[in-house]
Amino acid sequence: MPRRFLQRYMPRPDTLRQQRSLRFMAPLIADPGLWLLTRRSVANAFSVGLFCAMLPIPFQMVVAAIGARLSRCNLALSVSLVWITNPLTMPLIFYGNYRLGTFLLGAPVREAPSRISTRWIAEQMHDMLPPLLVGSLVTAIALALVANIAIRLIWRWHVSYNWKRRRLNRRRRRARIESEFDD
Numbered sequence: 001m002p003r004r005f006l007q008r009y010m011p012r013p014d015t016l017r018q019q020r021s022l023r024f025m026a027p028l029i030a031d032p033g034l035w036l037l038t039r040r041s042v043a044n045a046f047s048v049g050l051f052c053a054m055l056p057i058p059f060q061m062v063v064a065a066i067g068a069r070l071s072r073c074n075l076a077l078s079v080s081l082v083w084i085t086n087p088l089t090m091p092l093i094f095y096g097n098y099r100l101g102t103f104l105l106g107a108p109v110r111e112a113p114s115r116i117s118t119r120w121i122a123e124q125m126h127d128m129l130p131p132l133l134v135g136s137l138v139t140a141i142a143l144a145l146v147a148n149i150a151i152r153l154i155w156r157w158h159v160s161y162n163w164k165r166r167r168l169n170r171r172r173r174r175a176r177i178e179s180e181f182d183d
Contacts, residue, residue, distance in 0.1 A: 034075040043151040044073035047144040049081025054140035101135025
């Protein structure tokens with residue numbers, strides 16, 4: 001994973017500490033270990049962020065920040081990845097989680113009426129909540145594991161690729177210098 005690319009888009013801890021709305025989090029933001037960009041910290045941040053994104057709970061960002069603190073991974077990445085489930089994608093993701101949960105539990109799928117209302121959701125929540133939770137947990141665990149492994153492999157491939165490229169460039173320079181001396 002290109003470290004410079006990630007650093008370009010990540011907020012600076014000093015900038016965040018100066019914001020009035022985030023002063024209560026100053027001790028968390030001040031911890032330099034939560035801002036490192038290493039293979040381990042980025043892979044774990046992806047796991048924490050994607051795990052929290054799949055949970056059908058309020059305050060996912062707070063849960064992701066606590067998870068980043070506990071697992072000592074990159075805070076900014078784990079909190080920002082929660083936004084995969086934003087107001088536009090949340091219905092589709094949670095419906096998919098619900099369908100997975102009904103499949104795993106062998107429960108019947110509740111068909112939605114032509115007009116969904118909060119009243120209908122409140123009436124059906126008793127039947128829909130267990131499949132939604134099971135599907136969400138299974139998706140969250142699977143996505144966290146796959147993301148962690150994928151980030152570690154991509155990061156390792158990128159480092160290996162850069163080493164090979166440098167080695168090739170050194171050989172080319174050496175060959176060019178030797179050919180200049182031969183002339």
